[in-house]
Amino acid sequence: MAAKQDKNRRKRDPETTRTAILEAAKTVLARDGAEGLSVSTVAKVAGVNRGTAYQHFQQKEDLVRATLDWVSHQLLDAVFEGGDLDRAVPQDQLRTDRDHMDEVIERMAGFNRRLAEYAIENPDIGRVWLYDVLSRENPQEDVFYRRFEQAVQTLADSDASVDDIDVEVQSVMTLTGYFMWPVWVRAHARGKRARKEMAARYAMEMLRNSMYGVLRVDTHSILKAYLKSNL
Numbered sequence: 001m002a003a004k005q006d007k008n009r010r011k012r013d014p015e016t017t018r019t020a021i022l023e024a025a026k027t028v029l030a031r032d033g034a035e036g037l038s039v040s041t042v043a044k045v046a047g048v049n050r051g052t053a054y055q056h057f058q059q060k061e062d063l064v065r066a067t068l069d070w071v072s073h074q075l076l077d078a079v080f081e082g083g084d085l086d087r088a089v090p091q092d093q094l095r096t097d098r099d100h101m102d103e104v105i106e107r108m109a110g111f112n113r114r115l116a117e118y119a120i121e122n123p124d125i126g127r128v129w130l131y132d133v134l135s136r137e138n139p140q141e142d143v144f145y146r147r148f149e150q151a152v153q154t155l156a157d158s159d160a161s162v163d164d165i166d167v168e169v170q171s172v173m174t175l176t177g178y179f180m181w182p183v184w185v186r187a188h189a190r191g192k193r194a195r196k197e198m199a200a201r202y203a204m205e206m207l208r209n210s211m212y213g214v215l216r217v218d219t220h221s222i223l224k225a226y227l228k229s230n231l
Contacts, residue, residue: 018056020046025067030124034064068142071122071129075144079114096158101222104160108210109226111151112203115178120195123182130179134172148175161214170214177206204231 024046028037038060043053057063096104119126133139140146149171156165185198208227211220 014056017048017052020048021053021056021063022067022070025063026071026125029064029067029128030122033128037064039063068129068132071125072142072144075118075129076147078118079111079144080147081114096154096160098160098216098219101160101219102226104155105207105223105226109203109207109230112206113199116181116199116202116206117196119178120182120185120199123179123186126179126182130175133175145171145175155214160216160219162216165214174206178202 021042025037025042028042028045039053039057040050042063043050046053057066133142133145136142140149149167152165152171152174153167155161156167156170181198181202185195189195189198204227207223211223215223
């Protein structure tokens with residue numbers, strides 16, 4: 001038995017252990033908030049030795065920050081479908097103009113749906129993450145927010161959008177809506193299928209609203225045609 005334990009100890013993978021700790025911290029943070037999180041509590045949920053957990057995260061604050069940064073990367077992967085972790089906008093996403101409106105709208109629709117689905121399936125940690133981002137002196141430090149605002153800026157700079165969009169305000173309003181909609185979903189949807197339907201409803205309504213605050217009037221016919229064929 002002792003030999004087997006020594007063998008398992010030698011096989012320990014620090015990165016796998018760290019991931020298990022972050023998964024557990026995500027659960028505790030979503031359930032109890034930062035006030036209810038401690039390294040020892042997270043270690044117990046993760047099923048790892050408390051001393052091992054402290055080797056990875058010596059302070060509660062370090063664990064909270066690492067967990068929220070990890071959630072941000074998960075958002076990036078889920079919503080931007082991996083994207084580029086140095087936050088460079090892929091070249092195929094730069095064609096945001098009236099000559100490519102079919103592609104632009106299709107891309108916006110997919111983005112809206114993925115963000116709505118993530119927010120609905122991760123409602124509590126999503127709101128913890130959002131509050132943290134909105135509370136930061138520099139929200140651009142968060143990788144997902146930085147990429148999100150960059151996408152809004154790309155659209156605002158294109159000839160497909162109206163003039164004088166306040167990109168920062170638009171980004172905050174949009175993200176707040178996505179991460180508050182799950183409150184309504186939790187009260188009115190039962191089951192995974194219903195949640196997906198709620199995500200689709202929200203995504204399409206956000207797209208429709210683009211006609212009245214973001215996209216130029218001469219692009220509306222293309223957007224209306226897309227909505228008609230997909231609602």
